Amino acid sequence: MVGTANGSRTPVTPRQAFSIATCALQTDTIIRLQDQLATAEKKLEISDLSSVETRTGYEEQKKLNAELQIRLAEAEAKVIDGEVLRKKLHNTIQELKGNIRVFCRVRPLLSDEGAESETKSITFPTTTEALGRGIEVVQHGQPIPFMFDKVFMPQSSQEEVFTEVSQLVQSALDGYKVCIFAYGQTGSGKTHTMMGTPGSYDDKGLIPRSLEQIFEARQKLKEQGWKYEMQVSMLEIYNETIRDLLSSNKSSSTESSGNKQQYAIKHDANGNTHVSDLTIVDVRSSKEVSFLLNRAAQSRSVGRTQMNEQSSRSHFVFTLRISGVNETMEQQVQGILNLIDLAGSERLSKSGSTGDRLRETQAINKSLSSLSDVIFALAKKEEHIPFRNSKLTYLLQPCLGGDSKTLMVVNVSPAPSSVNESLCSLRFAARVNACEISIPRRQTSMRYLEPRLSYG
Numbered sequence: 064m065v066g067t068a069n070g071s072r073t074p075v076t077p078r079q080a081f082s083i084a085t086c087a088l089q090t091d092t093i094i095r096l097q098d099q100l101a102t103a104e105k106k107l108e109i110s111d112l113s114s115v116e117t118r119t120g121y122e123e124q125k126k127l128n129a130e131l132q133i134r135l136a137e138a139e140a141k142v143i144d145g146e147v148l149r150k151k152l153h154n155t156i157q158e159l160k161g162n163i164r165v166f167c168r169v170r171p172l173l174s175d176e177g178a179e180s181e182t183k184s185i186t187f188p189t190t191t192e193a194l195g196r197g198i199e200v201v202q203h204g205q206p207i208p209f210m211f212d213k214v215f216m217p218q219s220s221q222e223e224v225f226t227e228v229s230q231l232v233q234s235a236l237d238g239y240k241v242c243i244f245a246y247g248q249t250g251s252g253k254t255h256t257m258m259g260t261p262g263s264y265d266d267k268g269l270i271p272r273s274l275e276q277i278f279e280a281r282q283k284l285k286e287q288g289w290k291y292e293m294q295v296s297m298l299e300i301y302n303e304t305i306r307d308l309l310s311s312n313k314s315s316s317t318e319s320s321g322n323k324q325q326y327a328i329k330h331d332a333n334g335n336t337h338v339s340d341l342t343i344v345d346v347r348s349s350k351e352v353s354f355l356l357n358r359a360a361q362s363r364s365v366g367r368t369q370m371n372e373q374s375s376r377s378h379f380v381f382t383l384r385i386s387g388v389n390e391t392m393e394q395q396v397q398g399i400l401n402l403i404d405l406a407g408s409e410r411l412s413k414s415g416s417t418g419d420r421l422r423e424t425q426a427i428n429k430s431l432s433s434l435s436d437v438i439f440a441l442a443k444k445e446e447h448i449p450f451r452n453s454k455l456t457y458l459l460q461p462c463l464g465g466d467s468k469t470l471m472v473v474n475v476s477p478a479p480s481s482v483n484e485s486l487c488s489l490r491f492a493a494r495v496n497a498c499e500i501s502i503p504r505r506q507t508s509m510r511y512l513e514p515r516l517s518y519g
């Protein structure tokens with residue numbers, strides 16, 4: 064039934080009753096759905112909130128991560144810069160002190176020394192102070208410590224060794240006299256360090272690497288207006304006699320010529336060394352120098368000793384004279400790079416030498432002992448330094464007593480049977496390290512000198 068305006072009631076038809084019921088049901092459904100919608104909206108709001116929070120958190124983490132990456136890169140760069148600075152400062156201190164720098168290199172045990180490897184005769188301390196600079200020779204179970212500017216372990220590559228000397232080599236282009244020499248007993252790795260293995264790219268030694276660097280740098284410096292001229296000479300001192308390794312005359316030496324003036328060593332007021340009649344070749348590329356090195360290697364005096372199959376029986380002296388002119392800057396520089404592979408410092412008893420070999424060994428020992436006399440006299444700051452006692456020391460006079468940048472690489476064998484020889488070499492090297500020479504001086508001028516160098 065349905066009420067009217069006048070209060071009368073109109074009976075409700077079944078259709079109407081059905082509609083009313085349906086309507087009430089739909090109203091309920093709507094209310095329920097509205098409730099569900101409200102709940103869902105609330106949930107959505109909450110999950111939106113948490114997703115915003117998650118995203119914010121993620122963004123923050125991402126930012127933090129990026130910041131940390133930048134800080135890590137900065138810290139790494141600082142470490143590298145710090146290492147570069149440390150090296151630079153170390154070099155500056157060494158230069159200011161005027162000391163001869165010494166690097167020590169221990170070669171790996173060779174295959175025929177394998178059986179000896181049980182007992183370690185060389186160890187490397189790992190304390191912060193000694194890391195990379197310390198070495199100990201173990202004699203009768205007792206470690207005897209030494210410290211040098213740098214110590215290379217047996218696994219050090221030729222490249223690692225060169226990296227440490229490249230700055231020194233570079234300074235020859237800046238007008239410094241640079242002298243690097245390898246010292247050590249026979250078979251300790253001097254020739255390997257200086258020349259490396261012929262034909263092997265990775266095993267190239269300091270000499271070929273230095274030349275490559277110099278010629279590459281020359282090319283770069285061209286862009287800054289520098290023009291360089293380079294000249295090479297190579298000699299060996301064999302039995303106290305100078306032999307010109309680039310001479311076309313096979314028997315060229317002071318002995319064979321009978322002419323006393325040939326290959327006479329003279330030093331001028333600037334500390335430049337002249338060897339009369341020595342062949343000097345103009346070179347324009349490292350390839351040209353390699354060719355000359357091969358030629359020289361064939362002329363060298365080598366022999367077999369009990370201690371090395373192919374032993375250098377002479378001191379090998381490679382000299383690169385560098386003359387640079389920059390017309391725009393009106394500057395001129397003259398640098399010299401001396402790279403020296405000394406003969407082995409073995410004892411007579413160990414070398415197993417007889418006859419000619421014995422005479423060679425005696426001559427080698429005489430010149431090396433003259434070298435140590437000079438070093439000791441320099442270390443003690445004696446008034447008289449016996450440079451003239453041997454050809455080697457007289458030739459090296461400007462490097463040892465002058466103003467050049469000098470580096471000695473002392474090579475050491477790790478074989479226990481070489482302990483005594485290693486000790487001798489390291490004791491000598493420690494003396495060399497303490498030796499003060501003059502502060503290195505650049506040979507540079509604003510005036511033009513003669514375009515060709517006046518050596519030889």
Ligand SMILES: Nc1ncnc2c1ncn2[C@@H]1O[C@H](COP(=O)(O)OP(=O)(O)OP(=O)(O)O)[C@@H](O)[C@H]1O
Pocket residue numbers: 169170171173217247248249250251252253254255256371373374375376405406407408474
């Ligand atoms: N760092 C090294 N890595 C691998 N092998 C090496 C290394 N140093 C030296 N050798 C090897 O040790 C042997 C002796 O080395 P090397 O001939 O260079 O000695 P040396 O000191 O020049 O001897 P000598 O005074 O008799 O001429 C060679 O067979 C050489 O290849």
